[in-house]
Amino acid sequence: MISFFLMLSYFFEKKNVMITGIAIGYILWAVLLLFAFLARSGWKIWLIYLLLITLFVLPHLLNA
Amino acid sequence: MNNRNYNIYFSTHTVSGIIICALLYVIFFAGSFSFFKDEISAWQSGTSNVSTEQPTFPYRTMLDSLDTEYNLAGRDVFFYFYPNSPKTYVSFTPSQDTLHNQKAKERKYFTYNSITKKETSYKEAYDVGEFLYRLHFLAQLNQVPIRIGYPFGYLVAGLVAFLFLFALITGLLLHWDKLVSNFFVFRPWSKWKTVWTDIHTALGVIGFPFQFVFAFTGVILIVNTVFLTPFSKLLYQGKMDKIYEDLEYTTTIESPFQNKPLHTIPDLQTWVQRAQQQWPDAFLKRVTIKNYGDLSMRLAVEFEAPTHQRFAGTGIIIYDLSNGKIIQQRSPYDSPTYIGAIKSFIYHLHFGDYGGYFVKIINFIMGIMGCVVIVSGILIWLVARDKKNVPAHKRKFNAWLAQIFIAICLSMFPVTALTFIAVKITGNSGQSFIYPVYFYSWLAFTLYYILRRNLNRTNRETLLVGALLSLAVPIVNGVFGKVWLWQSYAIGATDIFFIDLFWLFISVITFMAYLKVVKRHHRPVEKQLLPVQQHNEISTLV
Numbered sequence: 001m002i003s004f005f006l007m008l009s010y011f012f013e014k015k016n017v018m019i020t021g022i023a024i025g026y027i028l029w030a031v032l033l034l035f036a037f038l039a040r041s042g043w044k045i046w047l048i049y050l051l052l053i054t055l056f057v058l059p060h061l062l063n064a
Numbered sequence: 065m066n067n068r069n070y071n072i073y074f075s076t077h078t079v080s081g082i083i084i085c086a087l088l089y090v091i092f093f094a095g096s097f098s099f100f101k102d103e104i105s106a107w108q109s110g111t112s113n114v115s116t117e118q119p120t121f122p123y124r125t126m127l128d129s130l131d132t133e134y135n136l137a138g139r140d141v142f143f144y145f146y147p148n149s150p151k152t153y154v155s156f157t158p159s160q161d162t163l164h165n166q167k168a169k170e171r172k173y174f175t176y177n178s179i180t181k182k183e184t185s186y187k188e189a190y191d192v193g194e195f196l197y198r199l200h201f202l203a204q205l206n207q208v209p210i211r212i213g214y215p216f217g218y219l220v221a222g223l224v225a226f227l228f229l230f231a232l233i234t235g236l237l238l239h240w241d242k243l244v245s246n247f248f249v250f251r252p253w254s255k256w257k258t259v260w261t262d263i264h265t266a267l268g269v270i271g272f273p274f275q276f277v278f279a280f281t282g283v284i285l286i287v288n289t290v291f292l293t294p295f296s297k298l299l300y301q302g303k304m305d306k307i308y309e310d311l312e313y314t315t316t317i318e319s320p321f322q323n324k325p326l327h328t329i330p331d332l333q334t335w336v337q338r339a340q341q342q343w344p345d346a347f348l349k350r351v352t353i354k355n356y357g358d359l360s361m362r363l364a365v366e367f368e369a370p371t372h373q374r375f376a377g378t379g380i381i382i383y384d385l386s387n388g389k390i391i392q393q394r395s396p397y398d399s400p401t402y403i404g405a406i407k408s409f410i411y412h413l414h415f416g417d418y419g420g421y422f423v424k425i426i427n428f429i430m431g432i433m434g435c436v437v438i439v440s441g442i443l444i445w446l447v448a449r450d451k452k453n454v455p456a457h458k459r460k461f462n463a464w465l466a467q468i469f470i471a472i473c474l475s476m477f478p479v480t481a482l483t484f485i486a487v488k489i490t491g492n493s494g495q496s497f498i499y500p501v502y503f504y505s506w507l508a509f510t511l512y513y514i515l516r517r518n519l520n521r522t523n524r525e526t527l528l529v530g531a532l533l534s535l536a537v538p539i540v541n542g543v544f545g546k547v548w549l550w551q552s553y554a555i556g557a558t559d560i561f562f563i564d565l566f567w568l569f570i571s572v573i574t575f576m577a578y579l580k581v582v583k584r585h586h587r588p589v590e591k592q593l594l595p596v597q598q599h600n601e602i603s604t605l606v
Contacts, residue, residue: 015310015311015403016402016403018291018292018295018307018310018311019311019402019403019406019407020406021291021295022284022288022291022292022406023284023406023410025291026226026229026280026283026284026291027229027233027280029226030226030229030230030233031233033230034076034230034233034234037072037076038069038072060298
C-alpha cells in the first residue's frame with residue numbers, strides 16, 4: 001500500500017498523493033489484507049505482493 | 065458466492081469482530097455522546113453558548129498581564145479558540161532572546177474562559193464533554209505506562225478502527241448475496257440465534273454507510289502517522305514538520321528572530337479586529353504572534369468559513385507588525401485546495417457539525433444502533449458456540465467472555481448518566497474528579513454483573529438503573545443547577561435545554577425497552593428456547 005502511493009508520488013504532486021493516500025490508503029490496506037486471506041496459497045500471495053512491491057518501489061530506487 | 069469465500073468472510077468477520085467488540089462499543093457509545101460535546105460542556109458549567117453574549121477575547125489585558133509576569137519578548141504566543149465555547153487555549157514558547165529575558169526558558173499553557181474570566185490548567189478545565197470525547201479515542205489509556213513511541217491509547221484506538229473497517233468490509237461481502245432479501249427479514253419470535261442474527265444483519269446493513277464513514281474517517285484522524293512516517297523517511301528526509309506544513313496542518317511563519325526590539329509594540333486587539341472585519345461571519349480559529357516585541361514580529365490570524373455556508377474553507381492573514389503590511393492573505397471563501405478539501409471533508413463527516421441538531425441526532429441514533437449491532441454480534445458469537453458438540457470447558461470460557469464483554473458494555477450507560485449527576489450535584493469538575501467517579505463506578509458495575517453471571521439480569525438492570533439515572537439528570541440540573549427545563553427553554557439556552565430534554569428522551573425510551581424485556585422474561589417460554597435459556601438467560605435488547 002505504502003509502495004503503491006510511493007510510486008504515484010513520482011507521477012503526481014507528492015503532497016496531493018499523500019493526502020489521497022491518507023484518505024483511501026487504509027481502505028486499500030484492509031482490502032489487501034482480505035485478499036491475503038482469500039488466497040488459495042499463502043506462498044503465492046506472498047510472491048504476488050512482493051512482486052508488486054518491487055514493481056512500485058522501482059522508480060524510487062532508480063531515482064535515489 | 066462460492067462456499068469457500070463465504071467461509072473466509074465469515075471467519076475473518078467473526079475473529080476481527082470478537083477481538084475488538086468491547087473497545088469498539090466504548091468508542092461508539094462515547095463517540096455518540098461526543099456529537100454533543102459543546103452542549104454537554106455548556107450544560108455542566110450552566111452557561112449557555114447560545115443565549116449568553118460571547119465577550120470578545122481581551123487581547124490587550126491578557127498580553128499585558130502575561131508580559132509583566134513572564135516577559136513576552138522574543139516568544140511566540142498562541143491563542144486557540146474552541147468553537148462554540150467561551151474557552152480559549154493560550155500558550156507561549158520559550159524566548160529566543162536568552163540574553164535579556166530572565167525567564168526565557170519558561171513556557172506555559174492554560175485555558176482561559178472569557179465568561180468567568182478565569183485561567184485554569186487543562187486538567188481543571190476538563191469536563192464531562194471533554195471526558196467522553198477523549199474516551200471515544202481511548203485517550204485515557206495513554207496513561208498506561210507502555211512505551212512504544214506512540215501514545216498507547218491512540219494506537220489501540222487506531223488498531224480497533226482499522227479492524228472495524230476490515231470487519232465492515234467482510235461483513236458486507238458476507239451478506240452481499242442476500243442483501244435485499246434479508247433486509248426485510250426480522251423474526252423476533254423465533255430462536256434466539258435467529259433474533260440476534262436478524263438484528264445484527266438488519267441494523268448492520270442499514271447502518272453500514274454510516275459505520276463505514278466513521279471507521280474510515282476515524283482511522284485517518286487517529287493514526288495518520290502510520291501512513292505519513294514512511295513517507296517522511298522516503299520523500300522528506302525524515303522531516304515530519306515539513307510534511308505537516310505541506311499538508312496544511314501547521315502554518316509556518318517564516319520570520320527569523322532579529323534581536324532588535326520594536327520601539328512600540330502595536331496594539332494587537334486592533335490588528336485582530338482589522339483582520340476580522342475582512343470576513344465578519346468567519347469563525348476566528350487561531351491567533352499566532354511570532355517573535356513578540358522584535359523587529360521580526362508577525363501576527364497570523366486564521367479563520368474558518370462557517371459550516372452552513374461552506375464545507376471546506378480556511379483563511380489566513382499574516383501581518384508584518386514592524387510596518388503593518390499584509391504578507392500573506394487567503395480568504396476562507398476561496399475555493400479550497402485539494403488538500404484542504406479532503407481534510408475538511410473527513411473532519412466534518414466525522415464530527416457531524418454541518419447540519420445542526422438534526423444531523424447530530426441522526427448520527428447519535430446511528431451510533432447507538434452501532435452499539436446494538438456490536439452487542440448482538442457478541443451474542444450471536446456466544447449462542448452459535450453454545451451447542452452440545454462443543455466441549456464443556458470451551459463453552460464455559462465462551463460464556464465467561466460474553467459475560468465480561470456484555471457487563472463492560474451495558475454498564476457504560478448508567479455510569480455515564482451517573483457521572484452527569486455527580487458533577488452537577490457536587491459542582492466538582494476536572495480530571496481528578498471525573499476519572500475516579502466514572503472509572504470506579506464502571507468497574508463496580510462491571511464486576512457486579514460479571515459475578516452475577518446472568519446476561520438477562522445485566523441487560524434488565526442496566527436498562528432500569530440507566531433509565532432512572534437519566535430521568536434524574538434534568539431533575540438534578542433543576543435542583544442543583546437551578547435551571548429547570550422550562551427555564552432554559554424560556555431564556556433561549558437551547559444547548560442546556562437540549563441536554564436535559566435529550567436525557568429525558570433516553571430515559572423514556574430505555575424505560576419502555578425495560579418494560580418490554582420484563583414482560584417477555586415472565587412470559588411462558590416456548591419450548592424451542594429452552595436449551596439456550598437454561599444455560600444463559602438472554603433477553604432481547606431492543
